[in-house]
Amino acid sequence: MPSEKSKKRPVLVQVETPNLIPERDLGTIPVLQAEHLGIDFGGLTAVDDFNIAMGHTEISGLIGPNGAGKTTIFNLLTNVYKPTRGTILLDGYSTAGKSVTEVNKMGIARTFQNIRLFDQMTVEENVLVGFGNAMSTHLLTDLLRLPKHWRQEAEFHEKALELLDIFDMRRYADARAGNLPYGAQRRLEILRALATGPQVLLLDEPAAGMNPAETEELMENIRQIRDRFKIAVLLIEHDMSLVMGVCEVVGVLDYGRIIAKGTPEQIQSDPKVIEAYLGKQGVK
Numbered sequence: 711m712p713s714e715k716s717k718k719r720p721v722l723v724q725v726e727t728p729n730l731i732p733e734r735d736l737g738t739i740p741v742l743q744a745e746h747l748g749i750d751f752g753g754l755t756a757v758d759d760f761n762i763a764m765g766h767t768e769i770s771g772l773i774g775p776n777g778a779g780k781t782t783i784f785n786l787l788t789n790v791y792k793p794t795r796g797t798i799l800l801d802g803y804s805t806a807g808k809s810v811t812e813v814n815k816m817g818i819a820r821t822f823q824n825i826r827l828f829d830q831m832t833v834e835e836n837v838l839v840g841f842g843n844a845m846s847t848h849l850l851t852d853l854l855r856l857p858k859h860w861r862q863e864a865e866f867h868e869k870a871l872e873l874l875d876i877f878d879m880r881r882y883a884d885a886r887a888g889n890l891p892y893g894a895q896r897r898l899e900i901l902r903a904l905a906t907g908p909q910v911l912l913l914d915e916p917a918a919g920m921n922p923a924e925t926e927e928l929m930e931n932i933r934q935i936r937d938r939f940k941i942a943v944l945l946i947e948h949d950m951s952l953v954m955g956v957c958e959v960v961g962v963l964d965y966g967r968i969i970a971k972g973t974p975e976q977i978q979s980d981p982k983v984i985e986a987y988l989g990k991q992g993v994k
């Protein structure tokens with residue numbers, strides 16, 4: 711069940727149809743804007759006419775049946791895939807032609823449906839890799855190769871521990887990432903993405919494999935992250951308690967197209983959404 715706090719919804723403002731952003735984010739350009747985005751794989755149109763405008767501190771969700779195109783949208787937004795059609799602007803700048811690393815440096819970080827950590831490295835080292843954007847390659851190499859050296863690098867060491875504190879994971883700093891319980895690995899992936907200093911954080915099924923108590927905690931953590939770092943969060947999730955509890959705007963994808971967009975309340979009562987997805991899913 712969403713907490714009391716989560717029931718306080720922001721006022722949403724219609725910007726350019728069909729987009730909505732929280733009123734508090736008006737006055738600055740959307741941090742992420744995609745227009746008429748689409749991709750075809752051979753004869754299959756995986757995503758078509760996808761539009762989004764996200765406010766700087768907005769938490770939004772993308773839901774839809776398996777194969778609807780959600781992860782493909784993340785792959786488009788991070789330039790893993792080159793769009794067949796459409797444009798992506800990050801803080802007003804086009805990401806067209808940029809590499810995945812360049813897009814990350816411009817301010818989009820993500821996690822993956824299947825966790826991708828450096829299993830053999832420690833928890834802290836995984837976070838330090840995320841700081842790679844903020845340090846020279848030389849320093850990063852030294853930090854990772856020479857434990858004594860990086861112990862002396864108080865700034866990054868402290869920053870890493872502070873990030874780990876978000877999920878109460880400081881005690882795991884020296885543990886091997888691959889030895890962490892599954893839920894902790896998911897959280898570490900979020901922290902590594904955060905360490906890259908994003909303006910937009912994309913989370914692909916962050917609650918997968920978590921129990922209801924962990925999911926409730928994750929919901930609070932996502933809000934804390936947004937409030938502390940003043941960033942936008944876009945998440946893909948099948949766990950409706952998380953989506954409806956934490957998201958301010960929800961977009962519903964079916965066969966690669968957005969069929970509805972609105973507040974969680976609007977989405978839950980939309981007959982098209984119930985027919986395409988929620989009816990089969992069962993809202994928790």
Ligand SMILES: Nc1ncnc2c1ncn2[C@@H]1O[C@H](COP(=O)(O)OP(=O)(O)OP(=O)(O)O)[C@@H](O)[C@H]1O
Pocket residue numbers: 751754756774775776777778779780781782783823
């Ligand atoms: N690289 C690719 N080559 C060919 N087809 C692809 C590729 N990537 C995705 N697709 C197809 O695009 C469609 C959308 O897939 P996608 O993984 O984005 O769905 P999804 O909504 O994330 O699903 P799920 O909830 O199961 O993760 C599917 O039909 C998929 O097979």
